Amino acid sequence: MTESTIKAMIEITNPSGLHARPAVKMTKLAKTFAAKVQLAFDMSGPWIDAKSVVKVMALKAPKGAVLHFVANGTDAPEAIAALSDLVRRDFDENHEGEAAGAAVGQHGGQGHGG
Template sequence: MTESTIKAAIEITNPTGLHARPAVKMTKLAKSFVAKVQLAFAADGPWIDAKSVVKVMALKAPKGAVLHFAASGADAGDAVAALTDLVRRDFDEHLEGEGAGSAGTGHGG
């Protein structure tokens, strides 16, 4: 049985780019899949392990950078789809500033 590699590319639109918090979200999501997931700035690499928060943070990808994902394994397609969707949603950063998980805000209703 041969493993195919699923690839996709997406531009970062998050105003602060791929900083620490989005890097953690991305690596946690990547780790939730069995597939080997890699990340690069260019379609031909160099590739890094998308499950390594240290390596992902070291990219310091700014807004406008294009992230290339490559995954191989049983759930590679799902992994690439989920990761590109996370980037498309700006790493859900907009949700954090709007009281999602309102613990500790001190604001009653």
């Protein structure tokens, strides 16, 4: 196998941006690859380790921000493809379901007075 350097850029469409839950999902996914994965707001950097949840959360990337990825390693293409797909899927957050879940949670406590 040969080592590759792969680059990609993708816009965040998640309404809440890259907040805590998506940051955890992104870093967990990045850690499943041997490749060194970095991300930045601009191709000129500064670059951060995509496997560090603290650094990813510190980006505070809002909706509409463009994330630039660079991965180096034998599985770099797979890492970039998976991370780009996660961002495209809004980090697998179900925004409609969250609103419905919040409404159910507010009323779910009723009737348990026992």
